[in-house]
Amino acid sequence: MARRVLLSVLLALLPMLVVGPSPARAADQVLTWTTDGEITRYKTAPTEAVAGPATIVFENSAATGNTTGMPHTLTFDTSTEGYNHDVGVNILANPFDAGNGRHEVAVTLTPGRYRYFCSIPGHSLMVGELVVTGGGGGDTTPPTVTATVTGTFAKTVTVTATDSGSGVASVEYQLDDTGFQPYTAPVVVTAVGDHSVQYRATDVAGNTSATGSVSFSVTEPGPVDTTPPTVTAVVAGDGTRSATVTVTATDSGSGVATVETQLDGGAWVPYTAPVTVTAPGAHMLHHRATDVAGNRSPEGMVMFTVTEPPVEDTTPPTATATVTGTSPATVTITATDSQSGVRSIEYALDGGAWTAYSAPVVVSAAGTHSVAYRATDQASNVSAPQTVTFTVVPPGTDACPNSDDRPTVVIGGVDSGVANVDTGDGCTVNDLIAEHAGYPSHAAFVRHVDAVTAPLVTSGVLTRRDQGAIVRAASRSSVS
Known part of the structure; x- marks a missing residue:
């Protein structure tokens, strides 16, 4: 009995809740949207209007409840199918702009439906529809309307209407012949017994569908449900x-x-x-x-x-090459990239094919040579090819007539304790190290020392232990 009384009260109040004033005449209609600090809905918005001239007012101000300075837009959709696209409204408002958050624009509305929304990212729930009536463009076909019933002890009747011409203007229903009223949400029926719901729809051109009907029964509920979902x-x-x-x-x-x-x-x-x-x-x-x-x-x-979207890397790496020695000559290539990082280095000797660079390139054939080099970063940016040229001195020729002949290898005042021997072409170990040549950084100099002493280990001029002592002396020095 309590459920039937509650249903009767809700049905009696529903017309007062959903029926509002008729749309203003086209000549003097003013349509107002307001917002506040929420990002999930417009605070107020019109749902209906009549075709013709209209003044659109959009207010997002302290007066409408926006005390946070949150910006919003009122943007009319001009691309989604099924809506009118002839009104290009796109108003950005906040309580601190030149209009103190209140803006007006004059438009001319045509029969049909307009979709509006807030275009600021994160405000996607702020969306709605404005139905404009008046004139039908020759539409004489009424809407198609259907209803479905779901539920067990409480029945829910959902009414759906479509119209491919001027568009649906309104949907109505009545429960158990109690009189038609606007349909705004699925109808829930809990009173035990047999029931019927009639429904109909009218399009913007004024065509009304035939009245449809569904019948159903509500049974006595089982045990009281006290368990939440x-x-x-x-x-x-x-x-x-x-x-x-x-x-x-x-x-x-x-x-x-x-x-x-x-x-x-x-x-x-x-x-x-x-x-x-x-x-x-x-x-x-x-x-x-x-x-x-x-x-x-x-x-x-x-x-x-x-996460933040990554910054796109469009800058190629920076590649450099240094040549040490003349018999043999050693080409050391380095590359740096401050964004995505270096992925690979390549070189081409004397116009040959590009080859992956993994260690300094040693050239012992006498004559003039060239090494082209380039680098690629993780974003696939490739540096412009560069070329370094040099000449290898034939074996037996004194490539260093003014040799550094100190008895031990001394780098920047740091004595390695390793004998400063002739490397085979008149150049001593200190000559090849060339500590006064100038390098981009101390680290680059240390890598250079490692590169020029590695072939001397291979050729037997130095032991691996000698090389380690020389590289450590370079690391302790202040040469750059």
Whole structure:
């Protein structure tokens, strides 16, 4: 009995809740949208208008409740199928702009539907429709309207209407012959017994469909449901540039009635599809569900992070080459890249094929030679090829007539203790090290010393231990 009384009261109040004033005449109609600090809906927005001239007012100010300075836009969709595209409204407003958040624009509306939204990223839930009536463009075909019934102890009647001509203007229903009223949401019937719902729809051109009808029965409910739904949430994309949260609710008693989510402490909103977040930073999404019996689940929460998009690397690496020695000559190539990093270095000897560079290139054939070199970074940017030329002195020729003939290898005042021997072409070890030649950095000089002494180990002039002592002396020196 209590449920039947409640249903009767709701049905009596419904017309007063949904019926508003008729649209103003086209010549003097003013359509006003307002916003506040929320990013999930417009605070107020018109739903209907008549074709012809109109003044659109968009206010996002302290007077409308925006005390945070949050900017919003009122943007009319000019691309989505099924909507009018002849009004190019795109107003950006905030409480501190030149108009103190209030802006006006004159437009001319045509019959049909307009879709509007807020174009600021993260405000995708701020969207709605404006239905414009008046004139039909020759449309004489009424809408197509259908109804489905779901539920067990409580029945829910969902009415759907479509119109391919001027568009649906209104949908009406009546329960058990109690009189037609506007349909704004699925009709829930809990009174035990047999029932029927009639429904019809009217398009913008004034064509009304034939009245349809569905019949059903509501049975006595079973045991009282006191158990709330079970809710789970799964995050996909945590730690990437876009994360999506899918919420699932189940209820084995009266069934799930609603599911809601709350992102980062914002307003609770109905959950209708997975929630995608692209704003960089750490986020929290709370979730809850309510069943038909009114039991609400405890709030659950998932945490995830969205990363900043990487800065695109369009700058190629910087590559340099140094030549030491004359018989043989050693070409050392280095490359640096401050963004994505160096991926590979290549060289070509005397116009030959490009070859991967993994160690200094030793050239012993007498004559003039050239080595071309280039580097590629992780973003596939390739440096412009550069070339270094040099000449190898035939063996037996004194390539260093003014040799550094100190008895031991001394680098920048640091004595390695290794004998400063002739390397085979009149040049001593200190000659090849060339500590006064000038290098990009101390590290580059140390790599150079390692490169020019490695062939001397291979040829038997130095031992591996001698080379290690010389490289350590170079590392301790201040040469750069």
